[in-house]
Amino acid sequence: MAILxxxxxRVLVQGITGREGALHAARMRAAGTDLVAGVSPGKGxxxxxxxxxxxAVAPAVAATGADxxxxxxxxxxxxxxxxxxxxxxxxxxxxxxxxxxxRDMAEVTAHLSRRGCALVGPNGPGLITPRRCxxxxxxxxxxxxxxxGLISRSGTLTYEVVHELTQAGIGQSTVVGMGGDPIHGVxxxxxxxxxxxxxxxxxxxxxxxIGGNDEERAAEYVREHVSRPVVAYxxxxxxxxxxxxxxxxxxxxxxxxxxxxxKAALEAAGIPVASAPADVVPLLQAQxxxxxxx
Amino acid sequence: MDLLEHRGKSLFxxxxxxxxASRLALSPEEAQAAAGELGLPVVVKAQAKTGGRGKAGxxxxxxxxxxxxxxxxxxxxxxxxGHGVSCVLVEEAVEIARELYLAISSSRAQRGPLLIFSxxxxxxxxxxxxxxxxxxxxxxxxxxxxLCDYQVRDVVAAAALDPELAGPDGTPAKQSLxxxxxxxxxxxRDSDATLCEINPLVITTFGEVVCLDSxxxxxxxxxxxxxxxxxxxxxxxxxxxxxxxxxxxxxxALDGDIGVLGNGAGLVMSIIDQIAAAxxxxxxxxxxxxxARAEVVAAALDVILSTGTVSALLVxxxxxxxxxxxxARGLVQVLGQSxxxxxxxxxxxxxxxxxxxxxxxxxxxxxxxxxxxxxxxVRLAVAAAASPAGPDTRRED
Numbered sequence: 001m002a003i004l005x006x007x008x009x010r011v012l013v014q015g016i017t018g019r020e021g022a023l024h025a026a027r028m029r030a031a032g033t034d035l036v037a038g039v040s041p042g043k044g045x046x047x048x049x050x051x052x053x054x055x056a057v058a059p060a061v062a063a064t065g066a067d068x069x070x071x072x073x074x075x076x077x078x079x080x081x082x083x084x085x086x087x088x089x090x091x092x093x094x095x096x097x098x099x100x101x102x103r104d105m106a107e108v109t110a111h112l113s114r115r116g117c118a119l120v121g122p123n124g125p126g127l128i129t130p131r132r133c134x135x136x137x138x139x140x141x142x143x144x145x146x147x148x149g150l151i152s153r154s155g156t157l158t159y160e161v162v163h164e165l166t167q168a169g170i171g172q173s174t175v176v177g178m179g180g181d182p183i184h185g186v187x188x189x190x191x192x193x194x195x196x197x198x199x200x201x202x203x204x205x206x207x208x209x210i211g212g213n214d215e216e217r218a219a220e221y222v223r224e225h226v227s228r229p230v231v232a233y234x235x236x237x238x239x240x241x242x243x244x245x246x247x248x249x250x251x252x253x254x255x256x257x258x259x260x261x262x263k264a265a266l267e268a269a270g271i272p273v274a275s276a277p278a279d280v281v282p283l284l285q286a287q288x289x290x291x292x293x294x
Numbered sequence: 295m296d297l298l299e300h301r302g303k304s305l306f307x308x309x310x311x312x313x314x315a316s317r318l319a320l321s322p323e324e325a326q327a328a329a330g331e332l333g334l335p336v337v338v339k340a341q342a343k344t345g346g347r348g349k350a351g352x353x354x355x356x357x358x359x360x361x362x363x364x365x366x367x368x369x370x371x372x373x374x375x376g377h378g379v380s381c382v383l384v385e386e387a388v389e390i391a392r393e394l395y396l397a398i399s400s401s402r403a404q405r406g407p408l409l410i411f412s413x414x415x416x417x418x419x420x421x422x423x424x425x426x427x428x429x430x431x432x433x434x435x436x437x438x439x440x441l442c443d444y445q446v447r448d449v450v451a452a453a454a455l456d457p458e459l460a461g462p463d464g465t466p467a468k469q470s471l472x473x474x475x476x477x478x479x480x481x482x483r484d485s486d487a488t489l490c491e492i493n494p495l496v497i498t499t500f501g502e503v504v505c506l507d508s509x510x511x512x513x514x515x516x517x518x519x520x521x522x523x524x525x526x527x528x529x530x531x532x533x534x535x536x537x538x539x540x541x542x543x544x545x546x547a548l549d550g551d552i553g554v555l556g557n558g559a560g561l562v563m564s565i566i567d568q569i570a571a572a573x574x575x576x577x578x579x580x581x582x583x584x585x586a587r588a589e590v591v592a593a594a595l596d597v598i599l600s601t602g603t604v605s606a607l608l609v610x611x612x613x614x615x616x617x618x619x620x621x622a623r624g625l626v627q628v629l630g631q632s633x634x635x636x637x638x639x640x641x642x643x644x645x646x647x648x649x650x651x652x653x654x655x656x657x658x659x660x661x662x663x664x665x666x667x668x669x670x671x672v673r674l675a676v677a678a679a680a681s682p683a684g685p686d687t688r689r690e691d
Contacts, residue, residue, distance in 0.1 A: 235561075
């Protein structure tokens with residue numbers, strides 16, 4: 001089953017005739033994705049990576065039954081592209097783009113939620129269900145199919161942790177990069193709910209960082225609603241207040257959003273927090289063993 | 295982009311928000327002249343991008359021109375919470391009857407704007423929430439519907455103004471307050487702000503509603519829609535962080551002595567944490583982003599090493615899409631040519647890591663060590679920083 005995407009997902013790429021769009025369309029296809037269409041206004045009629053290109057999303061959906069849209073669109077056009085996808089009946093929009101204005105994201109998330117359309121991103125690597133579907137820019141070689149679900153606010157840190165998991169023989173059900181912007185689509189809570197209901201997922205890894213209180217809310221949610229073992233890693237203990245650490249959303253504001261606060265909240269909810277990315281593996285193994293022997 | 299008070303107030307004035315007459319002054323003489331134009335008494339206010347100006351003595355009421363000149367000289371010499379003061383705002387003085395608080399800010403939890411009003415200004419909002427909840431309004435503004443009339447009425451009701459109170463022109467204070475709320479929302483939306491705060495918003499003894507301070511933050515990602523503000527942002531930026539930004543790097547200066555360079559914000563933060571856990575201290579946060587062109591690597595090293603206080607450099611790359619051998623070639627090109635005289639520890643993992651390590655080994659750069667893992671890289675860099683005369687250094691003294 002996995003969550004959000006699997007081998008039945010029919011993926012459409014917006015901006016497929018651009019350099020990034022074409023490159024990642026090819027990579028997604030190589031990772032097992034059923035790439036059914038591309039969209040680039042004014043470029044309809046071409047074929048990229050075996051997929052027919054349309055001028056707009058609605059006719060592409062009508063012709064191909066696409067239900068997932070992955071955007072490779074510059075920041076100033078991303079708002080419109082996401083609205084177009086949602087209005088065309090797309091079920092899941094994945095936005096990789098960095099640097100989208102906050103006002104645009106507030107409008108987009110409000111509109112998409114009214115349409116019942118889910119969003120992953122922006123400013124993130126997308127998501128992958130190993131060997132079955134990749135929607136975004138995650139390097140498929142690092143991943144292996146398995147039973148651990150992972151949700152993260154950071155791209156390369158995700159690859160780093162997944163690399164350790166794969167090396168240790170621990171495969172993944174679905175890995176979701178929620179993106180580093182303050183206003184984004186699905187987050188820890190939504191994914192935890194989906195993983196909890198997923199037969200294939202046995203345990204969940206959360207990768208957080210400074211800024212906001214998503215991790216604190218996740219801790220509370222896990223305490224009340226999640227029976228699967230959960231482990232976490234948090235980055236940014238050394239971040240000074242008031243500075244954006246690369247991601248627009250990675251900022252300690254006043255005394256809130258610190259890594260120490262997040263670690264304490266997670267541990268208070270019984271979620272072990274790794275002290276380095278590589279330490280996620282032994283923590284997870286211990287959790288899984290406890291669970292299997294009980 | 296945080297705006298200084300005077301710049302925020304010029305946006306306020308343009309949006310029809312009530313502000314007092316004021317002049318910007320760069321010297322005691324200019325301040326004196328401004329006071330002459332405005333009429334005494336005036337308030338001289340330090341312009342610095344930080345709170346706590348009042349407590350630091352950066353806001354003074356002056357009754358004579360001599361006081362204006364001396365207050366301005368004092369304030370221009372101040373550093374408030376690490377921020378220098380480049381100019382002062384000379385503003386009309388008013389008699390305050392009541393202080394209120396009004397702000398609209400971008401809320402992560404609400405995924406949109408949040409309007410906050412308190413009928414008690416100058417105190418902690420959380421405290422008002424506990425002690426006197428009826429005096430507080432906290433209401434999310436729908437990004438698509440905008441501010442609704444009922445939300446404006448809620449604010450006016452919470453303010454509990456005397457219904458008879460009116461300004462000198464006969465405008466009821468309740469009406470003026472409602473107008474301020476609507477104008478602030480329009481300004482917030484139209485200028486792509488992530489924060490518009492008026493603290494305090496005052497009722498004068500003459501029944502006028504006035505914005506006594508402004509705190510405005512504009513979304514950096516939206517500056518392309520606001521050419522005038524963008525020009526100001528580019529003009530003022532000359533520090534290391536600005537230089538890094540121009541090169542496409544995310545950079546934050548830290549207090550330690552181990553330079554850090556990596557790809558990905560989370561990964562770099564993680565390395566900084568691991569350095570601290572191993573007893574060292576990072577000198578910076580520097581994210582190369584995706585790709586690894588030699589000129590970007592060169593720009594990053596230039597910014598990181600420009601303080602002269604870095605005693606070791608740690609480069610940590612996890613190749614996802616980025617190929618480690620390309621990064622390695624970039625490093626060899628830059629380190630081979632430049633005068634980097636501190637020990638460098640490089641860790642490469644992920645995509646083409648094996649090839650990347652081979653590129654570094656072949657180049658035989660003195661002072662460069664290739665670590666087998668992130669943990670080893672951290673250990674080596676901390677050790678190298680602790681003993682700058684160790685075997686891995688290029689220093690000849």
